[in-house]
Amino acid sequence: MTETKRTSTPSQESLTTSDPAMLRALAHPLRIEILAILDEIGEATASEIATRTGQTVANCSFHLRSLEKAGYVERAEPRGREKPWRPAHRKRSIEPDPDDATAVRQSGVISAGYVQHEAARLTEFLTDPRPLPPEWVRAVTVSTAGVWATAAEMEQLSHDVLALLERFAGRSTDPTLRPEGAVRGHMLLTLNPERDSI
Structure with a gap:
């Protein structure tokens, strides 16, 4: 379809x-x-x-x-x-x-x-x-990371990462803002403390 x-x-x-x-x-x-x-x-x-x-x-x-x-x-x-x-x-x-x-x-x-x-x-x-074209294979990222941080540091880290996305703002509704070759991507970001360590 x-x-x-x-x-x-x-x-x-x-x-x-x-x-x-x-x-x-x-x-x-x-x-x-x-x-x-x-x-x-x-x-x-x-x-x-x-x-x-x-x-x-x-x-x-x-x-x-x-x-x-x-x-x-x-x-x-x-x-x-x-x-x-x-x-x-x-x-x-x-x-x-x-x-x-x-x-x-x-x-x-x-x-x-x-x-x-x-x-x-x-x-x-x-x-x-x-198969994906090689340039798109290199663009795919699946990673995990462990961090030791305070609640305030975790909150700030989340804000910092989300702030990076602001440079792409508006592209969903205004195609003129998309550079040639741009495709829709998805990002899944999770950050949480381990409950047993709180």
Whole structure:
């Protein structure tokens, strides 16, 4: 199936939330997958999402409406009789109240869902038998590292790494910012303390 990336623009730049209701809205793996699809292709109808996920159109429509109610997705411009959806924000960040154990657990479940989604995507990519051109083989990185750091140092390290991505800002929605030969890439970054050492 050939699919064109659409450059539908979200109505808002970013979302940072600790709202328990918003966190609960993401506590379903299909909703995480739907958001990942919309982030990747810009916009899609419930039918297009159903095709990609293997779910029914009715089920995808239900979860899209739930995501809309929570503020994660919104309607894009109609395409004839088609009514596509798009992410409501370019970026999302979940920051639970550290003193609210329930919110911390909920955000952990949501984050684990994203990790599982990305791990499945990465596994599919790495085990794909089709060869890559040599320059792209060298561009693929899978690495792990152990660090000894304080909580403040780990937090700063996360901010520093994410700040490096700012030089690519805007390229998803504005193709004129992409240099010749640019392709869409994915990055999975995790950093956490070992619980037994805290």
